[in-house]
Amino acid sequence: MSATIDNAVKQDAPDLEAQNKMAVHALILLLITFILGTLCLQGFNLVFTNIGNDVGAPEQAALITSLPSIVLGIVCFIYGSLGDFVSLKKLIVFGLVTLFVGSLFGFIANFFFTKNLWTVIIARMLQTAGEQVSGSVYLVIATKYLKKELKVIFFGLFTAGYQISAAIGVFAAGLLTSIAWQYLFLIPAVTIVFLPFLLHLLPNHRGGSQHVDWVGFVIFGLASAFLSLFFSYNKWWMLGVCAALFVIFAVYINKADDPFITPAFFKNTRWLAGIMLIVLFYFTNYCVSPIFNSMGGALYDMDVTQVSQYIVWAFIVAAVFGTTSGWIVGKIGRTPAIVLASLFMMCGFVGSALCVNTNFTLLTVFACVFYAGCGLMYSPVVSTVLDTLPVDESGRGVGMNDLVMNVTASIGIAVFGAQLGATTLGGGSLIGATGPAAVYSNLLLIAAGVVALGLIWFIVFHKRIYAGESAQEQKTVDQPQEVLEVLDPVK
Template identity: 25%
Template sequence: MSTAVSAAEVSETFDEKKIVLIWSLTVWLVVMNTTMFNIALPYVLIDLTLTSATAAWIVSGYSIVFAIATLTYSRLSDFIPISRLLLIGLSLLGIASIIGFFSNQFSLLLLSRVLQAAGAGAVPGLAMVLASRYIPLARRGKAMAYISSAASLGFGLGPVIGGIITQYLGWNYLFAVTGLVFVVMPIFIKLLPKEVVSVGKFDLVGATLTGLCVTGFLLFLTSFSVFLLIVTVILGGLWWRHIHKLDKPFIRPILLKNKQYTKLLYVGFITFVLHFSALFLMPIMLTVLFRQEPSAVGMIIFPGAILSALGAQFIGRFIDRFGNVPVIAFGQILFVVATILFAITATKSPMFILFTYMFMSVGFSALTSSLSNEYSRILPKEDIGSGIGLAQLIQFFGGAFGVTMTGILLTLQEGLIQEVAYRNVFVVFIVLIISSFSVFSLYSWKRKR
């Protein structure tokens, strides 16, 4: 059952412009929270004496929990008020930021990042729910455009602000930035519509099993423990059996039987694998190979991120004019070019990294926008919400997998010359994007039949 009250009941109290503005600001903080920390990773690695594979868990753990949390909040909003869920999320994010500010051990840092993700997932997870529930269709696109622009701005400014803070104050002070959510909480309490709690069911077992399966698999990759692999396979079997028993499981199995949809899921998965891996690897390369300061690292990544933000509006127009498939193909071509250039030139100069990331960043923007539209086009109306939610889940799992994989590849090559080790990682990226392009070509061929 929905908690929503009618549009007429909220028309007098719902200040749409203020809500969209403050929500956009919060999205900016949440996205920046992710990109800021990538710049600091080389220094966290040194300060806490971590291997690349271990440090990767700071990003992977965040991505796993963020993915689960995003879908969880949107599902819970069917029977729990948006305002209550958002305040729970922002409270978790704020408390975790305080813990992170004082953390000086890996376990405490990882805990703070995981708690941050559990809270941060409320912001994107509930944004679409709020828009579809209370903003008229005629103005909904404009509202979501503001929120998307804030996310793009977060991707662009995150590396710069993160680099400056890390260099001059230390990486612990990055948590002070996200602590600003305490400032916006009273505003949300005042502006959000008042809803009532309704009776509903949430598949907590399914959500827990999903998270355990993914975490177990990533832990297996970092440890190669046969015991962990066996446990993960057993959990996977329990998960598969569980989602077939419920009417409204955490993940609807019917979606996984749609072959065209699963092809797109693979494309989205690889997109996030490569982009998150690049965001993890670039600061390490710039710090280790070229001795760049954190602020300089941020400025090198900044042009690509801003170009992506500026190009978002043009990509939207291309999608409206030419459809999703040409834009997906265009995005993948940019990824192919970027991975090849990274493999050939990234170890030669920071300027090559700056130039090459522009291709990848614009390609990422093109792929995420067009894939979301294509999901909604091919799925039945009743499956669109669940389908897009599952796609977001798979994509962020892809980000977690990519960072973990990159950390493992670097750790396995510790005996090699650093330039060779980084180049080998990018060769793996080339293989992955070619596999993705092949799957998409099959999707496009089936679509025309």
């Protein structure tokens, strides 16, 4: 591990294998960093209602998740897009230092001083802005430096890492809530120790352009933020500001000499059709944990620790399917894998909706089915969308994927979370229940409907999405021996 990706890239063509090996070494460290950083996000997703009650702001508790999620979407986009322009080492330094500062601030402000909703939110926003750097850099490295047959493997490992961190985060949140939820802030602080190793491995060279279009980044980031804020606060003026900013952005990229993203990017109809899959399949991404946590308390008289002991198995299932998704895609192809994953997700939601009043063990089984679909979905969907773009736009593709995925999910949690304590959907349901049980059942059926729309979209447009790829390019080759050789640092 003494060489760097930079050195491998500068060598002759026969050293392409060396480039892949150096990339793998960096990806392993980035994945560990990502897992530790994501623990916080999943832990707070599970217990934000409990924290809201503890700080005396139960009606605003969803902001603990929704506002950091907005930040997450924006920094995902910025980090990924900057991968085409600036040194990845600089991104890592900024991200991990910000994560460390946010972790210490959140713990100290809420443990040693008066607990406050906004110190929690500010700390979570700082942590979120920092923790995502490892995820975005991971995806940029995997997209730019790995050969095609390895990409789907490492995309699968990435979502497996996410689900593993979710499982540990759920368990840790349940445990620490019974002690002091403030300790959740400290979990990702340890990632600072990985900084020297990542600085040694990551490439230092800039992207093809020496110009960083900060004006374009700011306009687009603000527009995305106001879009998410509208769904959190339901203030129409925010939607108006969002629309105005997107119009300004459209004018800007048509007039600017060297914008970070050109109008041609948004005229790529294959990419537009592909990105809609992420919009629809990931709209409910943050909703399952809070829905099950709320159901456990309202219908089964369970505390958050008890709920976490059940729901953690769903994340473990997701991690297993994420880890094996590369192999599965290699065997059946991306199209069948996307269809199968969406069917798992729908069955999980529908099954849960029909069994709300049975027992929590059965609900957990259906949660496992849903998360099996989530674990399987990420690798084929992300590789499908990124393959609609040329390699020199892969960083911006990664950034746009992450932006859409996280802003969509933050809108979803704002919409669904607002209904958890409401009675709008409590009048009746397919299972004959009323009140809270009807609310949960109807929410789960609505979530299934959103996934169904994603499947319908894919069936209608999949030929357009894959247009232009040869049959060989569309086929992901399963080469386990080659993968093992690349993963072996001794060879």
